[in-house]
Amino acid sequence: MSIDISQFLDTFYEESFEGLDTMEAELLGLNAGEADPESINTIFRAAHSIKGGSGTFGLMNVADFTHVLETLLDEMRDGRRDVTQPAVDLMLTSVDVLREMLTALRNSEDIDTARVADVHDQLEALLKGDADAAEGAAVVAEGAAVEVDTPEVVKSSTRGWKIAFKPLAHLFKTGNDPVRIIKELSELGPIKAVADLSTVPEFDLLDPEECCLAWDIELEADVTEEQVNDVFAWVDEDCDLVIEAMVSDVVEEIAMPEAESAALPTLETVAEADLPKDESMPDAAPVSEEQAKVEQAKPVEVVANKQSGVAAKKPQAAESGSIRVGIDKVDALINMVGELVITQSMLNQLGEDFTMDRVQRLQDGLTELERHTRELQENVMQIRMLPISFSFNRFPRLVHDLSSKLNKKIELKMSGENTELDKTVMEKIGDPLVHLVRNSLDHGIESPEIRLEKGKPETGILHLNAYHQGGNIVIEITDDGAGLNTDRIREKAIEKNLIGKNDLLSEEKIHELIFAPGFSTANVVSDVSGRGVGMDVVKRNIRDLGGVVEVKSKQDVGSTFTIRLPLTLAILDGQLVRLGDETYIVPLVSIIESLQIKAESVSTIAGGAELYRLREEYLPIIRLHEIFEITPVNTELVNGLLVVVEGDGQQAGIFVDDLLGQQQVVIKSLETNYKKVEGLSGATILGDGTVALILDVAGLVTLSRERIKALKNQAAVA
Amino acid sequence: MPTILAVDDSASMRQMVTFTLKGAGFTVIDAVDGVDALAKAKTAKVDLVLTDVNMPRMDGISLIKELRALPNFKFTPILMLTTESGTGKKTEGKSAGATGWIVKPFNPAQLLATIKKVLG
Numbered sequence: 152m153s154i155d156i157s158q159f160l161d162t163f164y165e166e167s168f169e170g171l172d173t174m175e176a177e178l179l180g181l182n183a184g185e186a187d188p189e190s191i192n193t194i195f196r197a198a199h200s201i202k203g204g205s206g207t208f209g210l211m212n213v214a215d216f217t218h219v220l221e222t223l224l225d226e227m228r229d230g231r232r233d234v235t236q237p238a239v240d241l242m243l244t245s246v247d248v249l250r251e252m253l254t255a256l257r258n259s260e261d262i263d264t265a266r267v268a269d270v271h272d273q274l275e276a277l278l279k280g281d282a283d284a285a286e287g288a289a290v291v292a293e294g295a296a297v298e299v300d301t302p303e304v305v306k307s308s309t310r311g312w313k314i315a316f317k318p319l320a321h322l323f324k325t326g327n328d329p330v331r332i333i334k335e336l337s338e339l340g341p342i343k344a345v346a347d348l349s350t351v352p353e354f355d356l357l358d359p360e361e362c363c364l365a366w367d368i369e370l371e372a373d374v375t376e377e378q379v380n381d382v383f384a385w386v387d388e389d390c391d392l393v394i395e396a397m398v399s400d401v402v403e404e405i406a407m408p409e410a411e412s413a414a415l416p417t418l419e420t421v422a423e424a425d426l427p428k429d430e431s432m433p434d435a436a437p438v439s440e441e442q443a444k445v446e447q448a449k450p451v452e453v454v455a456n457k458q459s460g461v462a463a464k465k466p467q468a469a470e471s472g473s474i475r476v477g478i479d480k481v482d483a484l485i486n487m488v489g490e491l492v493i494t495q496s497m498l499n500q501l502g503e504d505f506t507m508d509r510v511q512r513l514q515d516g517l518t519e520l521e522r523h524t525r526e527l528q529e530n531v532m533q534i535r536m537l538p539i540s541f542s543f544n545r546f547p548r549l550v551h552d553l554s555s556k557l558n559k560k561i562e563l564k565m566s567g568e569n570t571e572l573d574k575t576v577m578e579k580i581g582d583p584l585v586h587l588v589r590n591s592l593d594h595g596i597e598s599p600e601i602r603l604e605k606g607k608p609e610t611g612i613l614h615l616n617a618y619h620q621g622g623n624i625v626i627e628i629t630d631d632g633a634g635l636n637t638d639r640i641r642e643k644a645i646e647k648n649l650i651g652k653n654d655l656l657s658e659e660k661i662h663e664l665i666f667a668p669g670f671s672t673a674n675v676v677s678d679v680s681g682r683g684v685g686m687d688v689v690k691r692n693i694r695d696l697g698g699v700v701e702v703k704s705k706q707d708v709g710s711t712f713t714i715r716l717p718l719t720l721a722i723l724d725g726q727l728v729r730l731g732d733e734t735y736i737v738p739l740v741s742i743i744e745s746l747q748i749k750a751e752s753v754s755t756i757a758g759g760a761e762l763y764r765l766r767e768e769y770l771p772i773i774r775l776h777e778i779f780e781i782t783p784v785n786t787e788l789v790n791g792l793l794v795v796v797e798g799d800g801q802q803a804g805i806f807v808d809d810l811l812g813q814q815q816v817v818i819k820s821l822e823t824n825y826k827k828v829e830g831l832s833g834a835t836i837l838g839d840g841t842v843a844l845i846l847d848v849a850g851l852v853t854l855s856r857e858r859i860k861a862l863k864n865q866a867a868v869a
Numbered sequence: 870m871p872t873i874l875a876v877d878d879s880a881s882m883r884q885m886v887t888f889t890l891k892g893a894g895f896t897v898i899d900a901v902d903g904v905d906a907l908a909k910a911k912t913a914k915v916d917l918v919l920t921d922v923n924m925p926r927m928d929g930i931s932l933i934k935e936l937r938a939l940p941n942f943k944f945t946p947i948l949m950l951t952t953e954s955g956t957g958k959k960t961e962g963k964s965a966g967a968t969g970w971i972v973k974p975f976n977p978a979q980l981l982a983t984i985k986k987v988l989g
Binding site: 154156158159160162163165166193195196199200202203204205206207208214323324325326327328330331334335360384385388389 | 878879880881882884885888889892921923924925937943944945946947950952960963966967968969970973974975976977978986987989
């Protein structure tokens, strides 16, 4: 029997990473000196699981490393060691090292052994009180043995062992069976067991739940006392046991080949026994004696170690990108599919002999089908939904590390961690979030001294919040720091030619400039937030996800960055619009209103760009047919409709021929199936089989602004 | 074939143990911690219990004590999965009523050999 252990590795990695996250979170919550025992216990348990698993699955270097960490935690758990800040910091580093090791192993990459050894030594030093940090680590490596050792230990010159085995009365209540023990002993070599019946009481006094037998056993085998002891290891406190060596007369006898020993003449074969036919116990030639069913077999080769083979196994490469789904979600799905099948068979039956008087039933059936399909869709989407805590969880550590690096005092608050969003969105929002948090820590929150001067509490607060709003998830990053410096941003923007010297901008518009490409106010590029990635990249990443980011800030009070994202990237609520022979889809979330165009509200500016006046605001009119170069039914604005949309924080009106229905559409990527097209975010297939393109509203707004600018410039040149 | 109740909070260990035992023909009921195991033990006929020691909610030692108090589990073999360093746990487990232990790390063959030995 051989089992490929590597098939369990994916699960092991997954749960280990979860364990490491737990350890990290708990370590960050520990207060040196007054550690919560429950926290220490949780950390210990996580480390313990990783150690146990890694040993079992042959990742000995991980097991070895975790062992030292576990020992340290064990001492803390028992109160033998104080929880000091350096210890906590070192354990946090160890968590990092373990994460790196496991990641490397999972991806079949090389482990940074120097770093592992370094941190390992530091742990050892802490454990040993810096002196001889050598021993200890080897303990786990020897691992492996079940209670039966391989019989290749030091040979003794004994002929065998004389064993007096007297189980205590309660032995059965430990689930142990003396017959099993004697049987196991017989696997070491031929035995002669004599039961002592003198202690058996009269039948009417006999308590069947108590053990009242004792045995004198002679084991003729060249094994160590330890091997004999091992057989009794499980019961050593549940019996009286005396083991004495039988002195050897003829030494050669011991060296007798195993095959012969099976038929040793000193034993009488009385009965067959039912030894399990396992490859580990071949050719058993059982012998039984008196009341005791005693069997013998060859010296046990038990299962001994495929350990090395296991360790050599290469872990399966790379992430398989699995997702954990709650049973309830899966059950709901199965339920839904069941309903769907019922409806389908109902419709089938209806279709077999359909007459017009059954049309009502057909309609009912179709309504039901629609409902089930929608529910199924919603439930399938649920599977991809994960709480945002998966993304938030990295921040306690980040804030911990950065605040000590920046010499700032920062408290991190998180709320709405259970708000769910699509796994893909979650993965992609991670980096922009980190960037915004770093930014708030670095540029937002002031140093304690400055805060005190301003009359603020010494400790700054960074608040991460998430909630659902409509079909969106909103993530807020709020700090009570210095806020954006409007004057400096303005100066900088003028210097970088982003705005004209005399442009009059509201405070909000000025704040928005920090997202403009090429804008960075930090005079010194720090390694905290100045990593060559600006806020424009953050904004672009968020836009690529179909989201927006905005900032609200007040000097010396703080800033709030708000990210709005669609819950999923796979499905979209769309408004179908007609333009010539084509159907386009406008995401419903970006539509503000649709209206009939009044000629008097349209004005044309220099260069021919058209604007529409709507409640004292001028919106650029986007003539889609010009951008996509198609022939519309109307070119006269008054004959068509204007769909007012907002993208990228700016409004515009899209000129279309007609509005069609609204429906949910499944987004197919243009990029993967064709190529990226400006102004389009994807495509979908409509009910009648035709392909409709989905408009990228933010992209269109930008596109139209550039057009207007270009037209203006042309006009100016002319 | 005998039924084994396998208790471990680690999913990978649970998978490995379950896979190994089922492969050898045993019926396996798995549980994620002591509380789960105790609930399942009350409604099933179990021939052997295999339990991890360190688990959240209810650890292996408490589980063993609770099981031994049930009439059906008075004589049922209960094996602990424990680490080499957990000598203290072995003693604790024994006094709680454990039959024996399997030392971690172990491989499927070792696990099967021990279980077959206990079940005879």
